[in-house]
């Protein structure tokens with residue numbers, strides 16, 4: 123399931139994010155790449171000791187946590203602290219890869235986040251760079267994604283994806299990995315569809331007895347499938 127969320131960041135948050143990134147130094151994207159990803163990855167990334175990284179992470183996590191669509195689509199259990207990347211120099215790119223399944227969490231020490239869902243938050247205006255499409259493959263084909271600054275795409279971490287070379291300008295983004303309460307993408311999809319249909323029904327006809335019963339069924343399915 124590939125879902126976009128427009129305007130995850132407010133204009134003020136987007137401006138603050140860009141300002142902090144403009145005052146940051148970029149390191150090699152290879153810092154968080156495994157051996158296979160290292161062959162595909164040619165971009166830049168904020169290093170873990172970057173001065174503004176805690177503020178940037180706080181800003182993005184705050185925007186995710188207040189967004190009901192993000193919650194409904196991901197059912198987040200754990201979110202790895204977001205990373206920030208940059209593609210520029212007319213060459214940066216990220217070739218086809220699948221994200222690692224398990225990522226070491228900063229705390230508690232020795233624990234892992236299972237990447238069920240990957241997400242990219244676009245931070246540059248699309249007209250200011252060429253290329254840089256995040257291309258995601260699923261059973262329905264290949265989907266090139268290039269969103270307005272401040273908008274987010276989420277997709278299953280199990281999908282093959284790539285970022286095409288940025289041949290003009292710079293592409294700034296924040297990328298993240300989420301462990302869902304519901305591990306299975308098919309079950310997650312059913313819950314999301316049901317949640318959205320219930321939302322529409324509630325708006326159309328209000329909290330009628332069948333709507334209350336169906337909402338109960340949503341929660342009972344979640345109770346059956348959720349893990350923590």
Ligand SMILES: O=C(O)CCC(=O)C(=O)O
Pocket residue numbers: 207216221242256283285295297
């Ligand atoms: O830059 C992006 O949009 C995606 C980055 C990515 O796929 C990764 O870091 O694993």
Ligand SMILES: [Fe+2]
Pocket residue numbers: 219220221240283
């Ligand atoms: Fe990736």
